[in-house]
Amino acid sequence: MKVWHFSEMAYHPAWPQLGDSYRVIIPSRLYDPKIGADLYHRYLDEWALCDELGINIMTNEHHATATCSDAVCTIPMAILARETKKVRLLALGMPIGNRNDPIRVAEEYAMIDVISRGRLEMGFVKGVPFEISPANTNPAELSERFWEAHDLILKAMTSLDGPFNWEGTHFHYRQVNVWPRPYQEPHPPVWTPVGSPGSAIEAAARGIVIGVLNTGWVRTPAIFEAYRSKAREVGRDPTPDRLAYMALIGVGETREEGRRRADQILGYSRTSGIVAPQFANPPGYVAPGAAAQMLKTGGAMAARATRVQTKDGRPINPRTMSVDEAIDAGLVFAGTADDVFDQLRAFYDHVGGFGHLLMMGQGGLLDHEETVANLKLFSREVLPRVADLGV
């Protein structure tokens, strides 16, 4: 199993001043760039440390939010492509349905792949619903734009004989000719995050690696199974390296220390869904059947509130969930190294195995020293034991 350290680079100093929305409408006056600079550097230091610890690196991006100050996932990757030498770099990733210029995405990724000498893993994301408003893309066309951009980027990276023409539904170029071409051939591995069996099936049909985030004990098995089943149907072997699961991980010398770290990292889960309701489900973002069900059951926020469940299917309030509840839900693995391994192993068996652990080793208020201790302990005590899983 490969392990990846992920942080959203939260700008948590603003959190106490925010009300019912941590996203979209919050004034940037609440961001202090001097504090922000310190935060960027510490988060980058933590990723750079991963190169020594044998933990791969994962970035993401969100917009107009204090929950994640990584607004451009390729910027930390560009820095880390040179600062690190060994580990792989997963950007999960670029919201290509929301960006206006897929060619620019191909160029950014190709440059990082070359600078890192072929260590890039290339994520394409549809983006959560609250990303629609900052980008002002048409939610009813998002999926179509996403797949057209995906096809165009891959063709641009793999066409080595000069310009080609692209006059699609959403993107128009007459001389597509991306320089540099990527270091890896034919192109860096493609990833996408998915949250439902339906989107897992779309990815499986194309052989894309899926990263499953925040779906927990109850919802993950059906997603992985849908992927495996579709992959077999189209003649692809659904090897574990096609499947990734994200968990928040707090490991300590004592159980108490590990759980305390996890409690701070859970600041991510507790704040991530705080958004003014009108941005939580723009029309067209989900299919009309699903939107109709939301309409009948109290709207998108009500639907979000029941997503996280304990093993026995009891909904947990994500804003207030405790470490115990989050462990029960399969979102958090925490405690001593033994505890973390045992929880991970149980989850692994429950979902039928996977090849990548996306480890949120920093989240919320967990400070630099604690993050470093968390990563070092994980690297020393847990990493060697998971190496044999999912290979």
Next chain:
Amino acid sequence: MERIQIGEISLEMLTAGEGSPLLFLHGGDYFAQNREFVDRLAQHWRVVVPRHPGFGGSERPDGFRTVHDLAYLYLDLLDRLDLRKPVLVGSSFGGWIALEICVRCPERIERLVLVDSVGVKFGGREDQDIADIYALSDEALLRRTFFDPAGWAPEYTRLDDAEALAIARDREATALYGWRPYMHNPGLRRWLHRVRMPTLVIWGENDGIVAPDYGWKLCRALPNARLELIPEAGHYPHVEHPGKVADAVDHFARGEAR
């Protein structure tokens, strides 16, 4: 509801009444709430109400995604039903479609009624002529939409599956056609001089989605229009005051015309 086939597209359509033809183009939301207005009009007119492609149970073919498509489709509908020189009434988003029809083929339309229409940009790039309905809370949106918000929105939790699905499709289709540029065609203002037929602009005095000031600008931009404000009415005055607005349409289209 009946259905009509126009070329490859099958639409839901409501027809009511007898007399000279009147084509009503509905707005983005509250489709069911148009009914009383339609029934009032049907006392004097043969009223035809297509549900736009992608809305309710109407099909929307792949690639059919602009208000231009809608304008040409309804010109085809006039042919298909042999509607000669109808009165054209458009509410909100339907007003935009109506304007797109009239700049193309002004000779096909006898008279035009625009009810709190969108579709045209008057302000500068930092002016929001049309409230961003997608950035408003449900409560604020309702308050801006109706003079008296109580009672107009359905109890969504009590809808049956088909009704909820129809509303979800209405909202998706409205976003599809109107998301960007937001609820207008940047080029339309240039061609408004072609809307030569007598035009009645009706506006809810308390419209919080598109203020009456926009209605006045629209009225002044049209060569042959007058404006009538409806007191105690928001964005859908014909829903809040169906009798009064139907009378105004009647008076304008029948009394003044014949």
